[in-house]
Amino acid sequence: xxxxxxxxxxxxxxxxxxxxxxxxxxxxxxxxxxxxxxxxxxxxxxxxxxxxxxxxxxxxxxxxxxxxxxxxxxxxxxxxxxxxxxxxxxxxxxxxxxxxxxxxxxxxxxxxxxxxxxxxxxxxxxxxxxxxxxxxxxxxxxx
Amino acid sequence: xxxxxxxxxxxxxxxxxxxxxxxxxxxxxxxxxxxxxxxxxxxxxxxxxxxxxxxxxxxxxxxxxxxxxxxxxxxxxxxxxxxxxxxxxxxxxxxxxxxxxxxxxxxxxxxxxxxxxxxxxxxxxxxxxxxxxxxxxxxxxxx
DNA sequence: CCAAAATCGTTAGCCGGCTAACGTATACTC
DNA sequence: GAGTATACGTTAGCCGGCTAACGATTTTGG
Numbered sequence: 001x002x003x004x005x006x007x008x009x010x011x012x013x014x015x016x017x018x019x020x021x022x023x024x025x026x027x028x029x030x031x032x033x034x035x036x037x038x039x040x041x042x043x044x045x046x047x048x049x050x051x052x053x054x055x056x057x058x059x060x061x062x063x064x065x066x067x068x069x070x071x072x073x074x075x076x077x078x079x080x081x082x083x084x085x086x087x088x089x090x091x092x093x094x095x096x097x098x099x100x101x102x103x104x105x106x107x108x109x110x111x112x113x114x115x116x117x118x119x120x121x122x123x124x125x126x127x128x129x130x131x132x133x134x135x136x137x138x139x140x141x142x143x
Numbered sequence: 144x145x146x147x148x149x150x151x152x153x154x155x156x157x158x159x160x161x162x163x164x165x166x167x168x169x170x171x172x173x174x175x176x177x178x179x180x181x182x183x184x185x186x187x188x189x190x191x192x193x194x195x196x197x198x199x200x201x202x203x204x205x206x207x208x209x210x211x212x213x214x215x216x217x218x219x220x221x222x223x224x225x226x227x228x229x230x231x232x233x234x235x236x237x238x239x240x241x242x243x244x245x246x247x248x249x250x251x252x253x254x255x256x257x258x259x260x261x262x263x264x265x266x267x268x269x270x271x272x273x274x275x276x277x278x279x280x281x282x283x284x285x286x
Numbered sequence: 287c288c289a290a291a292a293t294c295g296t297t298a299g300c301c302g303g304c305t306a307a308c309g310t311a312t313a314c315t316c
Numbered sequence: 317g318a319g320t321a322t323a324c325g326t327t328a329g330c331c332g333g334c335t336a337a338c339g340a341t342t343t344t345g346g
Contacts, residue, residue: 002253003181003246005265008272010178011199013156015279017303021331032332035153038146049294056154058334063296065332085294085341103146110145113275122148125271128264129151132256136158160333164301175302192324201304206326208302228311228324 016113023105027098028072032065034102036089040075041099045088047080074098159256166248170241171215175208177245179232183218184242188231190223217241 020031029037035055039046046054048062055062066089069075074095080086114122163174172180178198182189191209195202209232212218217238223229257265 002250005253005257005269005272006177006249008269008276009159012272012275014199014303015276016152017332019279021304030331034149047294048296056157057332059295060297060335061333067296068331083294083342087295106149107145110148113278114148115278116274117271121267121271124264124267126148126151128260128268128271129148129155131259132155133151133158135256135258136162157333160302164334173301190324191326200302202325203305203327204303210326211301226312226324230325 019109019113023109024102027101027105029074029098029102030068032061033069033074034106036062036065036069037074037091037095037098037102040089040091040095045078045090047086047088049086051089069095162252162256166252167245170244170248172217172241172245173211175204176212176217177249179205179208179212180217180234180238180241180245183232183234183238188221188233190229190231192229194232212238 017031020034024031024034035057036051039051039054048066049059051057051066052059052062066075066077070077073092075089075091078088078090080088114125117125160174163177167174167177178200179194182194182197189197191205192202194200194209195205198205209218209220213220216235218232218234221231221233223231257268260268
């Protein structure tokens with residue numbers, strides 16, 4: 001029955017969303033900003049478009065999230081030196097400081113979510129999640 | 144590493160959300176309305192509060208979703224016969240007609256999402272999702 | 287070299303989750 | 317019976333996903 005899967009999935013999603021929000025809020029970071037931070041820690045100065053590509057998000061989602069992070073003092077917008085169409089998102093000092101704190105929160109949150117699963121289960125679980133994503137994003141006729 | 148789990152989970156969630164929206168839109172139903180429909184097909188005339196309890200949603204979420212469904216002609220609000228605080232949400236003819244169509248879409252969507260998993264994998268997957276929900280909604284100190 | 291096409295970021299607006307604050311109606315307590 | 321407490325639904329407003337439409341800039345082609 002498909003309904004059982006749907007119910008379980010969306011209930012887990014809501015629990016994850018609530019727990020994430022609660023874990024990150026302490027540091028002045030909202031749930032959706034985590035993804036941008038991860039990418040910018042790895043490579044500072046990315047553009048909204050590049051971030052959207054890497055994260056699989058729509059560009060306006062990144063734009064608005066970046067605006068909120070700018071208001072929160074986590075990053076700032078800088079003009080691109082050679083292409084006036086582009087905007088570079090650069091972390092502030094505070095943005096860099098968050099790396100350690102947020103990484104710890106992510107680990108803690110994931111550990112709590114997966115606490116009753118052993119290592120083999122966790123790997124299977126992540127594999128299932130990746131399968132779902134692939135199955136849904138692959139065009140119908142394709143292998 | 145917690146990041147891998149987070150990334151896989153949220154990517155799967157976005158794929159599910161997009162696919163759901165696309166599957167239901169054909170019938171004039173938006174993604175979030177599906178949950179109310181399931182409950183009302185089982186028992187018509189439930190109140191917003193009761194629906195929220197059964198679905199684990201916040202009451203205002205149900206209220207607003209119901210308003211949109213009312214605008215779409217899927218249900219209507221009726222006063223409760225004995226308690227003027229309560230509102231009964233009753234499906235229209237169209238709301239009942241959707242049951243067959245939507246159930247088929249849910250099955251099709253779930254089948255596509257899980258297409259590369261055999262029965263044992265699916266059961267394990269649903270089990271993992273339920274574990275995550277339980278682990279995150281159980282207060283910290285509890286067993 | 288200049289006009290048309292493509293690229294980029296932003297804005298506006300939809301849906302779906304949430305909390306906080308409010309008004310109304312019922313229930314409880316004295 | 318009156319006054320307080322509780323329960324219910326709605327409204328307002330936040331965040332995070334999306335698409336559509338726009339203005340500005342760069343690239344391309346004639």
